[in-house]
Amino acid sequence: MFIRLENVYYSYFQNTPFEVQALKNVTLTIDRGESVGIIGRTGCGKSTLIQHFNALLFPAQGSVFIDDEKVQKKGSRLKGIRSKIGLVFQYPEHQIFEETVFDEVAFGPRNNGVSGESLEVTVKWALESVGLDYQELNKKNPFELSGGQMRRVAIASILSMRPEALILDEPTAGLDPEGKRLILGKLKSLREENGTTLILVSHSMDDLAMIAERIIVMDKGTIGLDGPVRQIFSQGEVIERYGIKPPTTAQIAELLRKKGFDIGEGILTAQELSEQIEEKILNGGCQ
Amino acid sequence: MIEFDGVSFWFSEDETLIEKKDEVLHNVELVIPKGEFVVLLGRNGSGKSTLAKHCNGLLLPKKGTVNVDGKKTNQSEFLWDIRQKVGLVFQNPDNQIIATTVEEDVAFGPENLGVPQDEIRKRIDQALNIVGMNDFRKKEPHLLSGGQKQRVAIAGVLAMQPEYLVLDEATSMLDPEGRNEIMSLISQLRGSITIFHITHYIEEAVDADRVIIMDQGQIVAQGRPTDIFNQRDQIYEWGLELPLVSETAWILRSRFPELFPSLPLQAEELVAALCSFV
Secondary structure, eight states, X not given: OOEEEEEEEEEESTTSTTOEEEEEEEXXXXXXXXXXXXXXXXXXXXXXXXXXXXXXXXXXXXXXXXXXXXXXTTTSOHHHHHHHEEEEOSXXXXXXXXXXXXXXXXXXXXXXXXXXXXXXXXXXXXXXXXXXXXXXXXXXXXXXXXXXXXXXXXXXXXXXXXXXXXXXXXXXXXXXXXXXXXXXXXXXHXXXXXXXXXXXXXXXXXXXXXHOSEEEEEETTEEXXXXXXXXXXXXXXXXXXXXXOOXXXXXXXXXXXXTTOOXXXXXXXXXXXXXXXXXXXXXXXXX | OEEEEEEEEEXXXXXXXXXXXXXXXXXXEEEEOTTOEEEEEEOTTSSHHHHHHHTTTSSOOSEEEEEETTEETTSHHHHHHHHHHEEEXXXXXXXXXXXXXXXXXXXXXXXXXXXXXXHHHHHHHHHHHHTTOGGGTTSOGGGSOHHHHHHHHHHHHHTXXXXXXXXXXXXXTSOHHHHHHHHHHHHHHBTTBEEEEEOSOGGGGTTOSEEEEEETTEEEEEEOHHHHHTOHXXXXXXXXXXXXXXXXXXHHHHHSTTSOSSOOXXXXXXXXXXXXXX
């Protein structure tokens, strides 16, 4: 077990008339190497939940364990937890503050005492992991880069801590399709090559269909559904209650089924869908 | 009609362009005809938002002119008129709402136009009805969902009775339900008001009257969605992608060349074509 939440409750403005309960009795486990998508309406508790994963928030009740060690406000090695589990906030490029790409990406490891050649190696690795050229960019001012590049620099500046898990809140929001494809592709290979655990909060089911293997649906501070991506996205009517429509490909598959095409459940990508359709065409499909 | 005539723009104060790379808009020629639903696509930094802000004189061209129904945005005597005619809604719902209740927020625009009190009331009723937020009129805006806030922002613009509604990535920070709310509001408003919608969601363009594509500060293509999305190679060159429906059809076409003479954009079209093929 990597990250474990047991009966976690959390409230904002606790003990005031404005108290809002953001998490209610949440229990879940995330193992090393998983790729988890967290979805649900605005305000359902997604962001509050992920901030418990790296000890930015502490439960009002219940417990959080990282590698079986209980997270506590005092006495736990919070710095260690936060290096082990990196969190990339929404629009992370708004938090860029250094004057060169190198310094921005080096900020975390420098604070952890990394310097000299090993710092350079780390920064280079982090930039290349998000598909940016070290030679070309390391001396550049991050504010002169395009939106998609700035987003990737911001992700690299978390990656440079060499986290074992990367949590990303809406990593593709506001990006053009090309920037989106690039980031999702890089995250995928990061997981394949380094076994990095991925936890993504997203409103785009089409994105998650490409990258997530497990989906957690949050609903009013509780876990509504939790299961393998194909299983969750094939329950169109169930997830609609949580304000979610299945990915486009799953919707097309459903339409085809209604027309008598015998297309299997749990279609995720355009490639999978077209393969299934091809097979049905060859066997004569529409009734 | 909004007309862009040879519009170039750069952000420095200098009247002459120092470096070519600073040019955000380059010689833009564009007509947005009255009554159409036009969708603008383009990669990050292609100049979409800058173009949107030229529609009502929030930004003024460094070269060329923008005409709104024949009035130039760079003639300050027309500006008041033009801003009433062309309403803008931006990306972040939290940055656009100013009043402490929904109805006061909607009243802000017409109040500033000097509209009489009872007329303002009528307009608030109308605008909130159109966006389906009448039940929330006494509510505090910060208690609303993202989609609801954007609908209030749109109501605030509608209360000024504009002829053009410019939505600058108004759906990009919303959850799927919020996006649906705005897209169905667009189809409801369509025809009664000109809509210029800027987005990164390709799916939001498939139903438009016209799709415009920008790249590096220029209009690189415009036309009916079906004509635009049938140019797959260019679409990817411009940093965009095909709707997943069309992408699926494209993959299938490589296997069955006679299947889709034209790539479908909507799921129903794809399904219909498959059913008649088999």
